Ligand SMILES: NC(=O)C1=CN([C@@H]2O[C@H](COP(=O)(O)OP(=O)(O)OC[C@H]3O[C@@H](n4cnc5c(N)ncnc54)[C@H](OP(=O)(O)O)[C@@H]3O)[C@@H](O)[C@H]2O)C=CC1
C-alpha cells in the first residue's frame with residue numbers, strides 16, 4: 001500500500017485527488033496538510049511537522065510558499081515528493097533540484113500526459129517552422145492565483161529551447177507598433193470555472209497552425225499525479241519529469 005501525505009488537501013486539486021485515491025486499491029492517504037486543519041476521511045493538519053506516521057510519498061498541489069517546509073520535512077524523513085504547484089520562482093526550482101540530490105522529486109506544471117505530448121509537438125513545430133510567429137493563449141478559472149499558467153511557461157520554455165534569441169512577452173500592450181519576430185506572446189484569460197485550456201498558435205504567411213488542449217475535469221490531472229506517485233516511490237534520488245514517466249509507460 002502506498003501511503004500518501006496530501007499537501008493542499010482542502011484545495012480543488014487536493015479534494016479531487018482524495019476522491020480518486022478512494023478507488024485505488026494500492027494507495028491510501030494517511031494525512032493531509034493545509035492552512036486550516038480538518039477532520040474527515042483522514043486528518044488534515046495545519047503543519048506537515050505534526051504528522052507522525054511515515055509516508056511513502058508526498059503529493060503537493062498548494063502554493064509556492066509551502067515548498068520550504070514541505071522539502072525540509074521530506075528531506076528529514078526521506079520521503080519522495082510529487083509536486084504540481086505552479087507560480088514557482090527560480091529560487092523554488094533550485095530548491096527542488098537541490099532536494100533531488102537526496103530524495104526522488106517529480107515536478108510537472110501539468111500532470112496531463114496529453115499536455116506533455118503537446119509540448120513535444122510544439123517544440124517540433126517551432127523548430128521546423130522557424131519563421132512562424134508563436135503565440136500562447138491559456139484560459140483558467142477565476143480562482144487561479146498565478147498568471148501566466150505553469151503550463152504556458154513550460155510550453156514557452158520548450159519553444160525557446162529551439163528558437164535562438166526568442167523571449168517571452170507576458171501581457172503585451174496591444175498598442176505596440178509592430179510584432180517583434182523574437183517574441184513568444186503569452187496571453188492569460190481568467191473566467192468562471194474553466195478547468196484549464198492551452199493553445200499554441202503558429203502564424204505563418206497565408207497559413208496558421210494551432211494546437212490546443214482542453215481539460216474539462218481535474219480528474220485527468222489527479223490521475224496523472226497518482227501515476228507520478230507510483231512512478232517515483234521506488235526510484236533513486238533524482239529530479240523526474242513527465243518525460244521520464246511517459247518514457248517508462250511507452251517501453
Ligand atoms: N500541475 C498540474 O497539473 C496542476 C497544477 N495546479 C496547481 O496546483 C496548485 C493548487 O491548485 P488548486 O488546487 O486549484 O488551488 P486551491 O487554491 O484550490 O488549493 C490550494 C490549497 O493549498 C492551500 N495552501 C496554501 N498555502 C499552503 C501551505 N503553505 N501549506 C499547505 N497548504 C497550503 C490553500 O489554502 P488557502 O485556500 O487557505 O490558501 C488551498 O486549500 C496551484 O499552484 C495550481 O496552479 C493545479 C491543477 C493542476
Ligand SMILES: O=C(O)C1=N[C@H](C(=O)O)C[C@H](O)C1
Nearest residue numbers: 086109110144149150151196
Ligand atoms: O491552477 C490550475 O487550475 C491549473 N494549473 C496548472 C497550470 O498553471 O498550468 C495546470 C492546469 O492547467 C490547471
